[in-house]
Amino acid sequence: MYQYKRRNRQRDDQHLDRWLISYADYMTLMFALFVVLYAMALAREGSLEQLTRRLGDLFHAQHTVVAEPNPSDGIMQQASDDMLYGHGLKPEGGPDLVDGRSELVNFNKRHQGSALSNLEQEFNEALLELINSGFADIQRDEDWLVLTLSSSLLFASGSAAPSANLRAIIPSVAKVLASSDNYIRVRGYTDSSPINNEIFSSNWELSSARAAEVLEQMILQGVRPDLLAVEAFGANFPLSPNDTAQGRAENRRVDIAVSKWGKPEGTDEPLSDGQATDDNESSEPLPDYDEVQVIELPSGGIRITTRRESSEQGEPQP
Template sequence: MRRNHESRHDVAQDNVHRWLISYADYMTLLFALFVVLYAMAIIHEEPFETMTDSIGRVFQSDQEQTKNRGQGEDILPVNSSRSETRLYGDGILEEAGPELTDGKNELSNIEKSEVGTNLESLEEELHTALYELVESGYAELEIDGDWLEIELSSGLLFPSGSASATNNAEAILSVITPIIKDVTNYLRVRGYTDNQPINTEVFESNWELSVARAVAILRLLEEQEIVPARMAIEGYGQYSPKVDNNSTQGLLQNRRVVIAISKYGLERENVIDTPSISVKDIELIKQEVDSAQQGNRIRIVELENGGIRITTRDEDNQDN
């Protein structure tokens, strides 16, 4: 009997300290809980939301709620992104994302184009060349998307109600053309007017006037050896005002011509060299023809290099 009593006493002594194991487990879990709560308190909101959204998409990519939902609310918001747009990239979704492009090509006559000279560098050169006009307010330079716009007041280029370019127009363009002549960027010459109605024998409306002024500037650029294949004209009339036409200053600002330089350029192999003969050379030839008509018979001789020579000498009898 004594032996049995001692055995029961030993078993009882062994069970006395088992509560320490449960208490230690409880304290460990409680410590881990406070660590997690502290970490959640100091974490930045945006990275935390990104992390929770990512974890949610990993486990529940096609459902708004958890698969094994209990009686309470979820700790992490699953698929709770504010946008319904799917994100593409090196992630779980294997779908191809949207194709990225370098801007829409809006030039209707370009089938194959390449990026031309940098617009920022052209703007710096043009600003230096047109510094006085820019400072006085008669010219403006601005990069608008894929275009570098050179805006010139019509008062500098044309008389009122006319599309006949003045000497000032030729002088201003002679400053611009050396900078844009050797690049391949496309050009658009745009004409604008104010909203004052016009109805003359030459121009029935502001449409015709804006187009005629754009054509006049394009002709001057062509005479100064800008490649014609790079250029086109646009006429906006009174329907694209820069400011309100309620004041004299507003009317003046809306009467303008814009030379727009595109970021895209003509491919080098498609650039056609302009003729080497200039307008002054043509005038000299005309003078020689007029003077020669008063004397001997005029003869035109084709040279080996492709040029021509106008003479009144008889090549067949020059040795006599």
């Protein structure tokens, strides 16, 4: 009997609820873990908001603040240009340009082509969507009808390769001009940002190449080649200041300028200003000299040529 009671007492003394201690420790550790994870999530969210705010301030500052140039950047750029091209690069230069876009050179001013008002109306109908979206503009005065097309619509940046937009727009332009005999100038313009890549060394070349590409596309669409001419103005005659991105975008353009003067039917070559068509005057070219002639100019210089001037028609050939 004693042994039975002792055995039962020992069994009663065992702590069967000891597992609660381990369970409580486990729950405490899990609670601590989730607290740490929650704290890390809050910290990450705060860092993300701060990063987003800083990036927003940075992009906003790019539109409002012009950073001062770093002198070392110019040195590195110059060194890079020297390594690639040597010292053969020359800066853009030349005499000051005079705005002669309104002047007619080598045009016959005796025959007027299609009415500019009619052409303007046809352009407005054919290019209505482009005009409303701001990619095209039409201006007309007494002598010229000028259709302005944004270069960003026609070409990629720094390129004169025709885009799909160019090939889609020019047929509508050519359809208006194909039936007219007005003289047409295709004028290329750029912004003031310098360009110097493996294809174009200056904005002059870029503006000329873009205008020539538009001219070629117009010829392919049926515009008479004898009415066309290319003019390149580079960064000159901007429409807006070049100190903003919007202004530079407006200055990168191609103008298709249509003159009120046209080419008379049956005329092989346009007549220059004031050139007379006297029937008594011979239209055949004068024969060239057999030998090279050295001609002294009034300014003190000389000209070496074999071509006989028209003023020498009556002089005997030496």
